[in-house]
Amino acid sequence: MSPKVQQLGTKVSIVEQFRRRQIVQGAISTIAGHGLAHASLSRIAAEAGVSRGVISYHFDGRDELIEQVVTALFTDTNRYIKDHVDRAEGAQAKLRAFIESSFAFMAAHRANFVALVDIWGSFGSPQAKRRFNATMYDPCRRHVQSILRLGQSEGCFRAFDTSTLATTIQGAIDGVMLQWVFDESAVDLAACSAELVAMFEGTTRA
Structure with a gap:
């Protein structure tokens, strides 16, 4: 060529x-x-x-486009969070960066999360829900879990099940996100971010 x-x-x-x-x-x-x-x-x-x-x-039709929308929503979010986490030094700073950047991206891209929640509620089959879970939650949990494991290896985090706590952290972030999508005026994202940082810094500390 x-x-x-x-x-x-x-x-x-x-x-x-x-x-x-x-x-x-x-x-x-x-x-x-x-x-x-x-x-x-x-x-x-x-x-x-x-x-x-x-x-x-x-x-190839509307279904493929919507699948690409879901992929883009999570790819963009995860890339933004990863960039901030990678720049942080040490597990404690990385955990803080994960939480803070999650909320910062939400605040700057509300339409993404409004669309995501609407798509989220539209999946009918168990297979579709599992695919969505694999796309949405697995990468997030693995990312948080890697930070928690790093903290345990550094000796700054206490002993706990990293999978369980990673699920809890991601669940707390998503729970705030859902309330904010449903009623933007009722949720202060910055304040929630600060509270979750304080909460999980306290509960992970060795």
């Missing part, structure tokens, strides 16, 4: 990635604003500023 053809292929790939991302963002905004039940391809296309045909070119 000639260098010009390779370069053209790279440009096409970048353009396609940009277009897919544009459509996914349009779907997120549509679901957040109108609900999954009313997020037709036509409405998503209008929100994304493309034709319905462009969506059909990049995605």
